[in-house]
Amino acid sequence: xxxxxxxxxxIIEEFVCEAPNNQVKKESFASNFKYLIVGTIFGIVFVKAxxxxxxxxxxxxxxxxxxxYGVIGTAVVVGxxxxxxxxxxxxxxxxxxxxxIPNKTFNKGQIYGGLIFGLxxxxxxxxxxxxxxxxxxxxxxxxxxxxxxxxxxxxxxAFKNKLPH
Amino acid sequence: xxxxxxxxxxxxxxxxxxxxxxxTLLLIGNKTFGISSSLRHICAACFxxxxxxxxxxxxxxxxxxxxxxxxxxxxxxxxxxxxxxNEFIVNENTVKDLKALGVSDFSSMMPADIFSVENIxxxxxxxxxxxxxxxxxxxxxxxxxxxxxxxxxGLSNLQLPSLIATxxxxxxxxxxxxxxxxxxxxxx
Numbered sequence: 001x002x003x004x005x006x007x008x009x010x011i012i013e014e015f016v017c018e019a020p021n022n023q024v025k026k027e028s029f030a031s032n033f034k035y036l037i038v039g040t041i042f043g044i045v046f047v048k049a050x051x052x053x054x055x056x057x058x059x060x061x062x063x064x065x066x067x068x069y070g071v072i073g074t075a076v077v078v079g080x081x082x083x084x085x086x087x088x089x090x091x092x093x094x095x096x097x098x099x100x101i102p103n104k105t106f107n108k109g110q111i112y113g114g115l116i117f118g119l120x121x122x123x124x125x126x127x128x129x130x131x132x133x134x135x136x137x138x139x140x141x142x143x144x145x146x147x148x149x150x151x152x153x154x155x156x157x158a159f160k161n162k163l164p165h
Numbered sequence: 166x167x168x169x170x171x172x173x174x175x176x177x178x179x180x181x182x183x184x185x186x187x188x189t190l191l192l193i194g195n196k197t198f199g200i201s202s203s204l205r206h207i208c209a210a211c212f213x214x215x216x217x218x219x220x221x222x223x224x225x226x227x228x229x230x231x232x233x234x235x236x237x238x239x240x241x242x243x244x245x246x247x248x249x250x251n252e253f254i255v256n257e258n259t260v261k262d263l264k265a266l267g268v269s270d271f272s273s274m275m276p277a278d279i280f281s282v283e284n285i286x287x288x289x290x291x292x293x294x295x296x297x298x299x300x301x302x303x304x305x306x307x308x309x310x311x312x313x314x315x316x317x318x319g320l321s322n323l324q325l326p327s328l329i330a331t332x333x334x335x336x337x338x339x340x341x342x343x344x345x346x347x348x349x350x351x352x353x
Binding site for chain 1: 170173174175176177178179180181182183184185186187188189190191192193194195196197198199200201202203204205207208212214216218219221222225226227228229231232233234235236237238239240241242243244247248249253255256258259262263271274275276279280281282284285290292293294295296297298299300301302303304305306307308309310311312313314315316317318319320321322323324325326327329330331332333334335336337338339340341342343345346349
């Protein structure tokens with residue numbers, strides 16, 4: 001039995017990752033460290049622009065500061081221009097592959113799940129990204145929030161088929 | 166230079182750097198940006214429990230776990246070596262509103278009244294950490310992404326479902342802040 005067959009065995013439903021790895025070429029374990037570096041820079045930005053602050057999230061939802069709107073708005077504009085340039089000029093990845101960005105399909109989960117996440121975002125002052133940076137910044141109580149977020153993801157997986165989509 | 170870096174960064178600087186994460190990940194390895202998927206990979210790796218949603222080759226997506234470990238390291242570096250030497254500033258209207266709710270510590274990025282280790286086994290901890298965390302984890306996966314996967318990556322790729330998700334995030338956040346949070350703070 002080859003390793004590839006074994007992997008196929010464990011996949012029961014068609015796997016759709018929402019943030020997938022679309023690279024065809026196999027990557028070595030060590031090559032993953034480039035994502036660690038990008039993540040580290042990202043984490044520093046989170047701390048230095050105070051995006052991890054519960055107060056910045058409160059200011060946003062109370063419409064009392066432009067800061068978070070500025071951050072997200074600028075990020076979207078820069079991301080949008082980048083993606084359009086990649087598509088327009090068919091810019092290849094470092095390993096020479098065509099960039100693949102899967103389209104998202106609508107389901108009601110985006111509304112129900114989105115509302116639930118929004119409620120949690122205002123309480124915790126964190127989306128999943130800032131959770132990691134908050135823990136790194138020494139707010140150790142957030143390890144409980146993080147563990148609960150993992151549990152929440154697990155509960156979704158367990159009850160997925162009973163939920164409206 | 167280091168003194169400048171230690172100041173809080175302007176939203177435009179942060180926005181450009183976060184936006185550039187999208188093409189960076191696409192071009193260095195054909196990776197679609199999204200952070201909440203890391204929580205799913207952790208479930209798949211540690212607690213698959215024979216649930217079909219967690220039966221997949223998570224090792225293929227291990228880049229995402231490296232990325233979030235990086236975010237954690239970035240948190241350490243940013244707060245240990247690049248921390249802002251000046252007073253942390255919160256908008257005065259926000260201070261007024263939160264004081265009225267009972268928040269008294271405005272000295273750092275997270276109010277110690279709520280986000281301290283002492284509160285873990287209290288009602289505050291149950292609501293702000295346990296229930297809040299559950300909603301973040303459950304909601305993001307139900308929605309198929311979070312602020313990074315939908316609001317930034319999805320909107321960058323002009324995806325209507327991501328716009329719907331982002332609007333839902335905001336509606337949920339406004340509802341919690343203005344309609345529910347006043348009642349939560351009455352519990353303490």
